[in-house]
Amino acid sequence: MSDGPVTYSGAGVDRAGVQDALASLRSRIRETFNAHVVGDIGHFGGLFHLTGHRDPVLVSSIDGVGTKVLLAREAHRLAGVGRDAIVHGVNDIAVLGAAPLFALDYLAATHLEPTEVAALVDGMAAACREEGVVLLGGETAQMPGVYTETGADVVACIVGVVDRAAISDGSSIRRGDVVIGLASDGLQTNGFTLVRAIMRRRGWTLDTTLPELGVPLADALLVPHRSYRRGLRALSAASWLRGAAHITGGGLPGNLVRILPASCRARIDTTAWPAPKIFEVLQAAGHVGREEMFSTFNMGVGLAAVVPADRAGLALDICRSNGAAGWIIGEVSSGERGVELQ
Amino acid sequence: MSDGPVTYSGAGVDRAGVQDALASLRSRIRETFNAHVVGDIGHFGGLFHLTGHRDPVLVSSIDGVGTKVLLAREAHRLAGVGRDAIVHGVNDIAVLGAAPLFALDYLAATHLEPTEVAALVDGMAAACREEGVVLLGGETAQMPGVYTETGADVVACIVGVVDRAAISDGSSIRRGDVVIGLASDGLQTNGFTLVRAIMRRRGWTLDTTLPELGVPLADALLVPHRSYRRGLRALSAASWLRGAAHITGGGLPGNLVRILPASCRARIDTTAWPAPKIFEVLQAAGHVGREEMFSTFNMGVGLAAVVPADRAGLALDICRSNGAAGWIIGEVSSGERGVELQ
Numbered sequence: 234m235s236d237g238p239v240t241y242s243g244a245g246v247d248r249a250g251v252q253d254a255l256a257s258l259r260s261r262i263r264e265t266f267n268a269h270v271v272g273d274i275g276h277f278g279g280l281f282h283l284t285g286h287r288d289p290v291l292v293s294s295i296d297g298v299g300t301k302v303l304l305a306r307e308a309h310r311l312a313g314v315g316r317d318a319i320v321h322g323v324n325d326i327a328v329l330g331a332a333p334l335f336a337l338d339y340l341a342a343t344h345l346e347p348t349e350v351a352a353l354v355d356g357m358a359a360a361c362r363e364e365g366v367v368l369l370g371g372e373t374a375q376m377p378g379v380y381t382e383t384g385a386d387v388v389a390c391i392v393g394v395v396d397r398a399a400i401s402d403g404s405s406i407r408r409g410d411v412v413i414g415l416a417s418d419g420l421q422t423n424g425f426t427l428v429r430a431i432m433r434r435r436g437w438t439l440d441t442t443l444p445e446l447g448v449p450l451a452d453a454l455l456v457p458h459r460s461y462r463r464g465l466r467a468l469s470a471a472s473w474l475r476g477a478a479h480i481t482g483g484g485l486p487g488n489l490v491r492i493l494p495a496s497c498r499a500r501i502d503t504t505a506w507p508a509p510k511i512f513e514v515l516q517a518a519g520h521v522g523r524e525e526m527f528s529t530f531n532m533g534v535g536l537a538a539v540v541p542a543d544r545a546g547l548a549l550d551i552c553r554s555n556g557a558a559g560w561i562i563g564e565v566s567s568g569e570r571g572v573e574l575q
Numbered sequence: 576m577s578d579g580p581v582t583y584s585g586a587g588v589d590r591a592g593v594q595d596a597l598a599s600l601r602s603r604i605r606e607t608f609n610a611h612v613v614g615d616i617g618h619f620g621g622l623f624h625l626t627g628h629r630d631p632v633l634v635s636s637i638d639g640v641g642t643k644v645l646l647a648r649e650a651h652r653l654a655g656v657g658r659d660a661i662v663h664g665v666n667d668i669a670v671l672g673a674a675p676l677f678a679l680d681y682l683a684a685t686h687l688e689p690t691e692v693a694a695l696v697d698g699m700a701a702a703c704r705e706e707g708v709v710l711l712g713g714e715t716a717q718m719p720g721v722y723t724e725t726g727a728d729v730v731a732c733i734v735g736v737v738d739r740a741a742i743s744d745g746s747s748i749r750r751g752d753v754v755i756g757l758a759s760d761g762l763q764t765n766g767f768t769l770v771r772a773i774m775r776r777r778g779w780t781l782d783t784t785l786p787e788l789g790v791p792l793a794d795a796l797l798v799p800h801r802s803y804r805r806g807l808r809a810l811s812a813a814s815w816l817r818g819a820a821h822i823t824g825g826g827l828p829g830n831l832v833r834i835l836p837a838s839c840r841a842r843i844d845t846t847a848w849p850a851p852k853i854f855e856v857l858q859a860a861g862h863v864g865r866e867e868m869f870s871t872f873n874m875g876v877g878l879a880a881v882v883p884a885d886r887a888g889l890a891l892d893i894c895r896s897n898g899a900a901g902w903i904i905g906e907v908s909s910g911e912r913g914v915e916l917q
Contacts, residue, residue: 271632272744275833277821278634278668282739283625290613291633292620295679295732296714303720326620337637339681339730372638377768378645379726386721388681390637390732397624402614426719479619491617 258354265361265368269334279369281335281392288397292331294322295390296481300425301455302385308439308451311349314387315356317422320458321481322391323364324536327462328477328492330401330469331393335369336361342385343377353387356457364460366391401469403476403492403539410475411545412489412499412563415464415552417535419456419511423482424530428454431519445514453511461536464557468538473548477538480531486572487528489537498568499539502575506560508533527574539565600696607703607710611676621711623677623734630739634673636664637732638823642767643797644727650781650793653691656729657698659764662800663823664733665706666878669804670819670834672743672811673735677711678703684727685719695729698799706802708733743811745818745834745881752817753887754831754841754905757806757894759877761798761853765824766872770796773861787856795853803878806899810880815890819880822873828914829870831879840910841881844917848902850875869916881907 259274271280283289298305298314298321305314315338323333340353350373361368380386420428432438432450439451446453461479468474476492489499512533516526526532536557540548545561552559601616613622625631640647640656640663647656657680665675682695692715703710722728762770774780774792781793788795803821810816818834831841854875858868868874878899882890887903894901 271739271742276744277670277833278636278673278733278735280671280742281633281635283631283633289625291623291625291676291734293623293677293679293712293732293734294620295681295712295730297681297683297716297718299716300718300721328619329622331620334633335635337635337732339637339639339732341639341728370635370637374639374641376639376642376726376728378642378771379723379728381720381723384718384721386683386718386728388637388730390635390679390681391620392633392635392734393620397613400613400622402618429720491619 258351261354261358262368265358265366267367270367270369279335279337281367281369286394286396289394290397290400291392292326292329292395293390293392294325295388296321296325297386297388298422300429301422302387303383303429304425304439305455306383306385308455310451310455311352312356313455313457315353316360316457318387318389319357319360319364319366320460321422322389323366324461324479326391326393327465328479329395330399330474331395333364333366333391333393335367335392337369337390338371339388341374341376341380343380343382344375345373345385357389364462399469401474401476404494406475406492406494406497406539406565408497408565408567409542410539410565411542411561412501412565413538413540413545413549413559414506414534414562415461415536415538415557415559417531417533418459419509420454421458421531421535427519427529428515431515435518443514445510459535461557463555464552465538467551467555468540468548471551473540473544475539475541477536479536480534484528484530485532485534485537486574489572490570492539493570495570496567497570498566499563499572500566500575501563501572505562506533534562600693603696603700604710607700607708609709612709612711621677621679623709623711628736628738631736632739632742633734634668634671634737635732635734636667637730638663638667639728639730640764642771643764644729645725645771646767646781647797648725648727650797652793652797653694654698655797655799657695658702658799660729660731661699661702661706661708662802663764664731665708666803666821668733668735669807670821671737672741672816673737675706675708675733675735677709677734679711679732680713681730683716683718683722685722685724686717687715687727699731706804741811743816743818746836748817748834748836748839748881748907750839750907750909751884752881752907753884753903754843754907755880755882755887755891755901756848756876756904757803757878757880757899757901759873759875760801761851762796763800763873763877769861769871770857773857777860785856787852801877803899805897806894807880809893809897810882810890813893815882815886817881817883819878822877822879826870826872827874827876827879828916831914832912834881835912837912838909839912840908841905841914842908842917843905843914847904848875876904
């Protein structure tokens with residue numbers, strides 16, 4: 234047993250603390266600030282002055298990017314998962330009709346290079362600016378023994394607001410309504426543990442270019458999350474949004490069911506949209522069953538919205554003109570509460 | 576290469592989803608609900624109706640429990656770190672004068688037993704009830720390849736509110752003010768990477784009972800975080816709180832400095848309070864320098880508050896009657912902005 238002093242080899246590092254190497258990140262974070270922010274970076278809590286709401290309901294969500302971070306780190310594309318963390322949360326609260334106000338992030342690993350933290354914060358800050366979100370606070374933790382050498386976690390908590398009367402929670406969904414699906418750009422942040430298992434089995438790397446895809450797997454797999462905020466806001470403004478489900482872990486069946494009232498059953502026609510090629514490739518390569526594909530991946534539908542049948546066409550037009558193409562993918566009938574894939 | 580179907584061996588698991596094994600946790604979570612909560616568990620975002628504030632500033636903080644989780648998991652005392660995650664956040668926003676409204680948690684590991692998730696949620700829910708916090712949302716993620724077998728992360732984001740005029744950010748601190756220190760119960764959640772290095776070096780386990788401590792190390796190390804919310808609220812109500820610092824990573828010098836205005840210097844008399852025995856034991860066992868001890872551990876002071884000199888005695892009385900004993904530990908003078916340990 235050596236008897237020299239024990240070296241301090243890791244700790245939670247508060248981003249608000251003095252870290253010269255990361256000082257430039259502060260300006261990136263400040264670029265997300267607006268007139269609601271009170272004070273500057275460095276307080277024990279982030280301060281957001283809430284104004285302009287008569288009957289505000291705060292809506293919040295927390296989530297991480299899952300094991301996608303392992304591939305993103307290997308591919309040196311961490312900015313994308315930074316973006317994912319923010320956009321995922323924005324979508325989660327947008328389905329309830331909420332506009333995002335601010336986000337707090339939590340980055341953790343055994344060790345993160347300053348360039349990696351910078352890429353993550355860059356991606357988060359860029360997404361925040363696009364989505365009108367203040368990056369109000371964050372923590373970067375270095376935790377030896379908790380994370381694998383290549384592991385890291387990228388988590389964001391989003392807080393938004395909706396006036397109480399404008400909450401869309403699915404309770405007004407009724408028989409005869411139509412389900413529209415808005416296109417995803419790929420896997421978003423779900424299914425990566427299965428993807429990694431398939432890659433190992435097939436001996437694929439991120440550089441592998443499959444003829445069916447025509448691009449390296451890194452390009453096919455690491456597309457960042459798409460935001461549905463503007464499309465949903467337009468549907469809400471038109472009072473056509475009966476409910477919306479963000480298609481994340483659990484897929485279409487696992488998420489659409491969450492907004493269905495009792496005795497409402499959604500039938501989804503899985504031939505109604507063209508699933509991105511990547512899902513077909515993964516299914517074949519892994520001999521994955523159809524049901525597992527649909528409960529693991531979004532299969533090309535990143536968001537499902539329920540609208541009155543006579544507004545479905547216009548709703549799709551509105552979404553398309555707000556950056557989210559989609560299709561009519563199903564309908565709501567009476568029956569046992571659940572989602573049926575046809 | 577086997578060619579059977581690839582098994583789906585892990586994924587983000589949304590706690591709001593159907594998980595029979597964890598269904599009982601919902602009742603624990605619901606016990607934290609109050610009249611502000613809109614709807615029930617299961618929405619994509621948690622809904623909190625904000626009422627009763629004229630000029631609300633939302634104050635929020637996110638943090639994890641660091642590597643303390645490794646020892647807590649080994650000792651089967653995860654409820655304590657669940658509590659830590661909540662109380663840590665409550666303290667972070669209480670120093671700004673804010674009352675907590677709600678929390679969202681994020682639990683992640685390669686694998687968590689249902690009993691482990693239950694213990695964590697139990698601890699969080701108990702702390703939430705005591706602190707008047709709604710446990711509004713959460714995510715439990717199983718992420719193979721990201722976490723070590725024994726690793727886990729326990730993160731909470733807290734959102735609270737303070738009326739704009741009542742923010743205590745240290746800006747009113749002036750020369751002649753007094754620094755009072757409120758007692759911690761031990762390490763809180765900081766310094767555990769150093770502790771684990773010392774334990775490895777000395778061959779100590781959580782069951783080791785050192786004569787100087789008289790209890791197993793598990794008892795000495797895993798005491799949960801103490802809440803300073805009530806003490807701070809009483810100081811705020813009396814208009815005596817010029818500023819307060821939560822003593823976390825970075826210790827007294829690293830955190831007290833965060834609330835000091837320019838040209839204000841705090842001198843801390845480190846003999847003014849009795850540091851808990853555990854710090855002396857760790858320092859001797861690890862041959863850790865005094866400066867490193869004070870920048871790694873709270874050294875017995877979990878919170879530093881700055882009050883007018885002529886109110887210091889009364890301030891201590893008020894804190895004591897609100898569950899937080901303390902001492903006068905220093906004073907503010909003119910000089911280069913910083914904290915000086917004497």
